[in-house]
Amino acid sequence: MIALQIQDTKDFMSRLLLSSAFDSFLVVEGSVTTFSTFQIDGRFHPDYYSREEQEESCLSGRRFALWRDIRPFCLELIKGKRTPLGFHFTFQLSPENTEKLLLQSDSSFSISDVNGLVLNIRFEGGSLSCTTGTSLKLFTLDKSLDQAWDRMVQKFFTQQSLSFTLP
Numbered sequence: 001m002i003a004l005q006i007q008d009t010k011d012f013m014s015r016l017l018l019s020s021a022f023d024s025f026l027v028v029e030g031s032v033t034t035f036s037t038f039q040i041d042g043r044f045h046p047d048y049y050s051r052e053e054q055e056e057s058c059l060s061g062r063r064f065a066l067w068r069d070i071r072p073f074c075l076e077l078i079k080g081k082r083t084p085l086g087f088h089f090t091f092q093l094s095p096e097n098t099e100k101l102l103l104q105s106d107s108s109f110s111i112s113d114v115n116g117l118v119l120n121i122r123f124e125g126g127s128l129s130c131t132t133g134t135s136l137k138l139f140t141l142d143k144s145l146d147q148a149w150d151r152m153v154q155k156f157f158t159q160q161s162l163s164f165t166l167p
Contacts, residue, residue, distance in 0.1 A: 002166060004129060005129050005166075006130065007163035008163050011161075017071060023068035025066070025093065026063070026066060027042035027091060028091070029090050030088060031088055032078060033087065034084050034085065038077055042064040042070070042090075044063060067091065074087075074089075083126075086123055086125075090121075091120075093116070093118075093119075093149075098116075101149065108144070114137070118135065134149055
C-alpha cells in the first residue's frame with residue numbers, strides 16, 4: 001500500500017471528472033459532501049437492463065458499475081462555484097485488468113486469489129490523496145502483488161501526467 005499526495009488538485013479533478021482517464025475502473029463506493037452528503041453504492045444491478053442489453057454490453061456477472069457510468073452524476077454534484085467540503089471514491093481494477101497485471105508481473109497468484117485491487121481517492125481539508133490497497137482471498141506474507149499494483153498506479157498517474165509525491 002502506498003499513499004500518493006496529489007500536487008495539482010485542479011488538473012487531477014479535470015482528469016477524473018471531464019476525461020475518460022479513469023473510466024475503466026469499477027466504483028465500489030463513494031461519497032460527495034457539499035451542502036449535504038451524497039452516498040454512492042457502486043454495486044451493479046444488471047436487472048435494470050433488458051436481457052438483450054445485458055448480452056450486447058456483456059453486463060452479466062459484473063459486481064460494480066464503471067466510473068464512466070457514474071462520472072456524469074458526480075460531475076453534477078461537484079461542479080460549480082464552490083469547492084466540495086470533501087469526497088472519497090473507492091475504485092477497483094477490473095477483473096480483466098487484474099488478470100493482465102498478474103501476467104505482466106509474473107505473479108504466483110491467480111485471478112481466483114484476488115478479491116480486488118483498489119484505489120482510494122480522498123479530498124478533505126483542501127488536500128487530495130490517493131492510496132492503493134490489495135485484498136486477497138487467502139492469507140500470505142507475499143507482498144509482490146501489492147508492490148506490482150503500487151507500481152502500476154504510479155505508472156498510470158505518470159502516463160496521465162498527474163503530478164504526485166510519496167509522503
